[in-house]
Amino acid sequence: MSPFRLTRTLPEDATAAALRADVLHGLTCSPKTLPPKWFYDAHGSELFDKITELPEYYPTRAEREILAARATEIAAASGARTLVELGSGSSEKTRLLLDALPGLHTYVPVDVSESALAQAGHALIAECPGLNVHALVADFTAPLLLPRTPGPRLVAFLGGTIGNLLPAERVAFLASLRVLMAPNDVLLLGIDLVKDESVLVAAYDDAAGVTAEFNKNVLTVVNRELGADFDLAVFEHVALWDAEHEWIEMRLRSRTEQTVKIPALDLAVDFTAGEDLRTEISAKFRQAGVRAELEAAGFDLTQWFTSPGQLYGLALATPVRPPTARFPAEDRITTCVR
Template identity: 35%
Template sequence: MIIEDLMPEIGESSIKEKLVACLKSDPKTLPCMFFYDPAGSELFEKITKLEEYYPPKIEIPLLRSTARKLNSDLKDCNLVELGSGDCSKISVFLDEVPEEVRQTIVYYPMDVSREALEKSARILRKRYPEMGIHGVNADFLEHMETIPGNRKKFFCFFGSTIGNLTELRTMEFMRHLGDVMNSNDRLLLGVDMVKDITVIERAYNDSRGITAEFNKNILKVTNNHLGTNFNPDDFEHLAFFNKELSRIEMHLKAKKDLEITSPLLNESITFKRGETIHTENSHKYTVDHISKMADAGGLSLANIYADGKKWFSLAEMVKR
């Protein structure tokens, strides 16, 4: 088991500068990466178990059935999981791969969190002792060229994480990924599909208010870094489907006029009642969107594996 560390040192000063710049932008934003402090990660785990939050309930059985269909393509490959996080989804996938095929695989989880990589590697090493594991501590959006290229590669990008990127960033990502893929390398991409808007909006406005708590937690993280005086109770969770841009948008909406101060700022940051902080996007896709992503990477769309309602898909793409 190897963990290769390629992440640059990111000092607290850089984090503070990023947060200040986002809060001073027009419109105000906060990067969604700051959702995931320990409290935020715990809240997100609760979200995945909510009745209204459909993606995991569909993706998990879809991963099982798809893995069984792709067994022959996995033999003698480097299995690269982008943004691997915990090992829950890749475990579901690998459980359906015969042991004699797993013996020929080297699994490359790639994630910005070394802690998550180490924890996952320990679990997977125990679960699949026959399989090689080589963790890569890196940001796949910035360090695509570090992806190993000495064998056939099979990329996995699960959970519709790609939906958090802007359309421009998505196409840029696909081009970069295509550049590091060789002929006949494959990508299995999880995508949340366009569906009834009511279903989508319910998933981000759950009846127990856990998504709202998760959204507001980013203000506590900001307070911890900047010494600001944000009170989460002064903001309302707002999540809605932007039909024109085909995405859920999450915002925090000020309930009243506010003045936010910090010892790091020469002047306060003001909010008018009703003004928002844009915290996250989650794009939803059509088959046409998926085809355009494939084209951007110089890939052919080989298959789209979907549930019966076609709410979620795993798109299989092959490098031309």
């Protein structure tokens, strides 16, 4: 058997259909929203790589610091023969875990980008002789069916991406992972921590304007894919700290009253001057809150690692019971008006 295998779980038209559905839903709701996953076309991915190198953007560096210092402990706690990574992208930071797992048999990267999976998978096989890579083209926020691989498994969800989900979505997502995991599997979760507002806002509104360009890229994607006529120049990048919910919101604020036409959806969207389009939330966490959400999803928090200055955390959790939480299907802060 080849050391590299790729399984597609998404239909060929799944991405286009999801974009149409998300734009139609998000732009006919109040407040208007677009999911952050649409930032990441080729240009958006390049911009995000630049963001991770900015002095203001600490999460990537802080998470890498923890992995470099604690990978051996994480490996020992998991005893993993299979590493599953959700939203793997380039799998760059994962190499620190791979190097620390001498008994690893299989790496299962999960991502919606087939090209990113193929590129990273072939590179890893060249770097790690004897490693099997079974890449999975899938949306990790939807129900997953993981390939059969040797256990125990270490399931990694890094980058603080868990913070892009609303509270009800987070526990539903964690509960879906709990269903997938065997009693001897381990979850590794990247967690961005609550800190001074000025540090948080600067990380999402850098002086060089890279994050502003990244934020507006979602409009470029909608223009290109759906024939929309968003004028990027009349939208302003905004990053705000919501102290009540303890999350950063990224928004695009309309400078003028305007109507945007989206021919592919036969849709015209009115914006008032000063109206915001929410493009991302990025929740920040405290250890007690992480423990509670994990427990509601059927996990016990077993180890907690933080970076210098308590900027960022990694949580190790084990599945111990069925999920107990129940949440309404609708997001309580978004109401559709159509």
